[in-house]
Amino acid sequence: MMEWIRAGTAWEPVSLIVLLLLLVSLLQGMRRGASGSARRLFFFVWDGILLIVCLVLAGKIAGSLSPLAADWLSGHVNVPQKEMGATSQAWYTFITSLRDFALLRYGILFLLSYLLLRLAASFLAPLLETLFASRQQRGRHESMERLPGGRAASRAAGAVFGTVHGAGRAFVFVAALFIYVSLAPNGLWTGLIQQSPLYMKASDVLEPVAGDMLDGRGPVLAEAVQEEFQNVLQRKYEIIDYNIPTDIEQAALQITKDKSSDEDKARALYDWLGSRIAYDWDKANNYVDNGVWKEQNPEETFATRKGVCIDVARLYAVMARASGLDVKVVTGTGLDGRGGSGPHAWNEVKIGGDGGTWIPLDATWASSGDWFNPVDFDKTHIRAV
Structure with a gap:
């Protein structure tokens, strides 16, 4: 006592x-x-x-x-x-x-x-x-x-x-x-x-x-709670982009028409976006320097062939869904390996059907290397919590 x-x-x-x-x-x-x-x-x-x-x-x-x-x-x-x-x-x-x-x-x-x-x-x-x-x-x-x-x-x-x-x-x-x-x-x-x-x-x-x-x-x-909360935040991109424009759907089906597996389809779309969508430095710099953010939908990214990471990730998600794939838009922090970091967005796609696994990919960074499900992806891409 x-x-x-x-x-x-x-x-x-x-x-x-x-x-x-x-x-x-x-x-x-x-x-x-x-x-x-x-x-x-x-x-x-x-x-x-x-x-x-x-x-x-x-x-x-x-x-x-x-x-x-x-x-x-x-x-x-x-x-x-x-x-x-x-x-x-x-x-x-x-x-x-x-x-x-x-x-x-x-x-x-x-x-x-x-x-x-x-x-x-x-x-x-x-x-x-x-x-x-x-x-x-x-x-x-x-x-x-x-x-x-x-x-x-x-x-x-x-x-x-x-x-x-x-x-x-x-x-x-x-x-x-x-x-x-x-x-x-x-x-x-x-x-x-x-x-x-x-x-x-x-x-x-x-x-x-x-x-x-x-x-x-x-x-x-x-x-688990943090992950669930992040899933809800990311779901909004799926809802916003739920309607798939006809031109994007036709392009996605054309790109994946000869691919039989989910992984091959996901890789084909990754290669296509990574080689055709240019990074919009003017948009990024205008946000960093002036705080001005230009919102754009996947159809605009597809038409102009340029955008920042979130634009590329949203377009990839729409094209993947048009091809019959389960896909997510993931947000977080990207690390460049030289001490630099910043807000970033990428994708996860499910391969192998209902019992399959989710693999990460980053079409925005495709010009700097192979970022389709590489080893140690999570060391350079930190999910938001």
């Missing part, structure tokens, strides 16, 4: 917040008295139990509904092959991401399930309030505060209840820190949290309970 007291009285942020929670709860307990503080404590415990139950049920519901939702969306979501406004682009980006990205779909279903469960459970609160009120009706019993010295006794009891309530609040706060540190070991303020003696004492208690569940999953989950 003395070790906990020494850890709790250390002058650092975690301990100070815990002490503040205890002090505020104690003062609230004294102000409310025994009956009011007991009521607040009861509802705090009840809400904690309700939170856990709703979280568990929401997880099970989301897990059961996710594959059903994916199947339903696959059969009912069809992106129109025409130019769309900003609102339509945002809607189809969201709905197709919900259809195709499992983690996003699970997260949305989990949140909706949890909110609905909490809404349903909220109807129990008036019933509990009625039960409390019925026990405190005038005439049923003599109020503690009416007895000699009762007001002081009520405040003292309220202070005890308030302190217990504060301890519960502090536990929830430290548990939230523990989950945050476990899921984001390199996150903001993680080092500061781990320097807290009180947090370290509490983590020794929490580790046997939740450690096995969270150990090693934090970085994996964080990486």
